[in-house]
Amino acid sequence: MTEVQVQRSLLDDIRDFIDEKWTKQSACELCGTDRWMIYPEPSTHVYLPVGDEGGPPQAPQPMAAFLPASCINCGNLRLIDARTFEKWRRTRELGETTSSR
Numbered sequence: 001m002t003e004v005q006v007q008r009s010l011l012d013d014i015r016d017f018i019d020e021k022w023t024k025q026s027a028c029e030l031c032g033t034d035r036w037m038i039y040p041e042p043s044t045h046v047y048l049p050v051g052d053e054g055g056p057p058q059a060p061q062p063m064a065a066f067l068p069a070s071c072i073n074c075g076n077l078r079l080i081d082a083r084t085f086e087k088w089r090r091t092r093e094l095g096e097t098t099s100s101r
Contacts, residue, residue, distance in 0.1 A: 004037070007092055011038055013085075013089055014038050014067060014069075014080070014085070014094075015038060016070065016092075017080065017088055017089070018036065018038075018080075020088075021088075028071040028073065028074060028076050029076070030071070030074050030076045031071060031073050031074040031076070033071055033072065033073035035071065035072040035073065035075070036069045036070065036071060036072065036078070037070050037071075037072050038067075038069050039067075039068055046065070046066045046067075046068050046079060047063040047064065047065055047066075048063065048064050048066065048081070049063060054097070064081070064082075064083075065081075065082035066079035066080060066081055066082055067080040067085055068080075069081055
């Protein structure tokens with residue numbers, strides 16, 4: 001019998017990340033609703049320029065990537081650091097690979 005492996009989507013992983021990491025404050029800090037919209041795949045990254053304290057940023061500016069999640073009720077936007085998310089995702093995948101052997 002052939003084993004069928006179901007590939008998880010990025011969207012599933014983002015939802016799992018939120019469920020695992022937002023344990024103390026999953027409700028929206030503005031309206032109290034606990035319903036978040038995650039943008040569908042391919043996931044949209046928000047890039048913000050990283051400046052220094054010395055004044056306006058100079059070109060080329062380093063950018064930091066974030067995964068957006070918005071409150072369905074009021075539109076409040078939370079940004080998940082993409083590097084932190086990807087590190088969590090790799091660690092989890094390694095754990096699943098190890099436990100399935």
